Amino acid sequence: MNFADRIIEEVLVKKSHVCVGLDPRWQRIPRSLRKNYGGSRPDTAEAARQVIEAFNEGLLEAVKDTAVAVKPQIAFYEIYGEKGIEAFWNTVKIAQNKGLLVIGDVKRNDIGSTAAAYSRAYLENSSPVRDNDRVLPDAITINPYFGSDGIEPFLQSCEKNDRGVFILVRTSNPSAAEVQDQKLVDGATVGEKIAGMVAEWGDSLKGENGYSPVGAVVGASCREEAAELRARMSSSYFLVPGYGAQGGGVEDVIPCFDYEGLGALVNSSRGIDYAYEKDEYSDDYRRAAKKAVQDMSEKINSALAEDPGLAWEEAE
């Protein structure tokens, strides 16, 4: 089944549009989990692997019924070298065993022949080694700076293996505008230009619900911009970062959805992973995370129920 159709199936079952980022930051992992492994920093990379996996296992169990997807951000694993990468891949497996879609937030890309190697590493079932039992993510994030020949290998993997990509279009960080909002001579911004390319790349791959596996990262930072991008990429699922810790609220994410209240997965990372730091359930990071996901999901669902189609009206 097309990756977007798989998302929609889960969204309808779980009545949730939430994606939980898994960004293990050592010093914010509950003390009880790490106290025997080195306190302020891990004793060894192997200790880091064990603590990260235990932390993620708890989070995944807590959010598995109310989150649709999880998004491990690989930078926080790469810090620990090969042991961190082991934790990343084990996290992918644990998450999928709990029925969660997994978006590997790797933001890779390169020239075509190298992009093919990345695509093989993350999205290809054809095993690179004989004894491999690696469980792959359902999708990854990728960077568009190389143009179409850096994208093509990923599209092939998506089609062949029912996987997906989310291509960076408009990110949620303060300086995103420096590149992405630059005006081109044809009147579009760089981000809008890339949005048009994303729409074309996905055009021939649409599934039953009209969505292609070629999604877009569209940050929760500007309502008008989100509405414009939704209109330009009508068959792309959006992965919407920036909710919560980065300052985006529910009103910012609503224009990313379509008329039927589909089309966007809203991500929160720190706001869920470390909800325990300022929560009534401060003694149990899992209960705190579960409650944070429920709250977030309810807010999004209520706003969608009140305001269907808002994004489209504003864009027209």
Added chain:
Amino acid sequence: MNFADRIIEEVLVKKSHVCVGLDPRWQRIPRSLRKNYGGSRPDTAEAARQVIEAFNEGLLEAVKDTAVAVKPQIAFYEIYGEKGIEAFWNTVKIAQNKGLLVIGDVKRNDIGSTAAAYSRAYLENSSPVRDNDRVLPDAITINPYFGSDGIEPFLQSCEKNDRGVFILVRTSNPSAAEVQDQKLVDGATVGEKIAGMVAEWGDSLKGENGYSPVGAVVGASCREEAAELRARMSSSYFLVPGYGAQGGGVEDVIPCFDYEGLGALVNSSRGIDYAYEKDEYSDDYRRAAKKAVQDMSEKINSALAEDPGLAWEEAE
């Protein structure tokens, strides 16, 4: 010492501007090295690690006196999961022990807080774990799509630890123009706009030779464009991919150099790593690689001797 000054020191000693890409592609590694580890594909990821390290060790020993730097492209290591990453890090260590500068071709980036994690993973001496003896690359490649707050953490690491970055400006692949050559309303292309940002980011970090540790990736694909970018980024060292297998010749790379014949490292990957496939030394990939580096280096040096300052004249 500033990273650019470190490059120049090596360039002057070795009389070479060559960077050798280390892209281990299993099926092209000499059969003799891999025949006991699985033939057409590795038996295990551990077998892949051993063969890749042995292959790289041979290449590094062969090119250590005539190449200035090496550039492992991490995609070809990530294919093998944590074992591949172990091979990547061991390759960094082996290369540095042989007196080569190491450019980790990782093309990472993300929003500021995540960019900081990547920077810590690749460029920070402050160890993430207590027992860490990881040897870090001297520089890495990074992607500019997030704007300055995705760059800032890397600049801090460069300054603190005498490391460098090469920021993607104009890549060497056929579709690079789709994004990078788009014209902005101010007349510059997207790549030229980013070139201006690169120049600014490096401006306060210039070393003894006038170069900052903030370099640029400028593909060997268009002479005029290279000359224009050299003028816009007068204090940035260029990493020039696309020589050889990707079709760039010596005449394409010359405009990347400055008046004094400095300012660019020219990279070849497949053309060196697999030179044995079509060489008189077909029985020894190390001798073939050594000869290929010598030939490439001599060509570049002769062209520079004949044509000093060409790039600047054309741009003016």
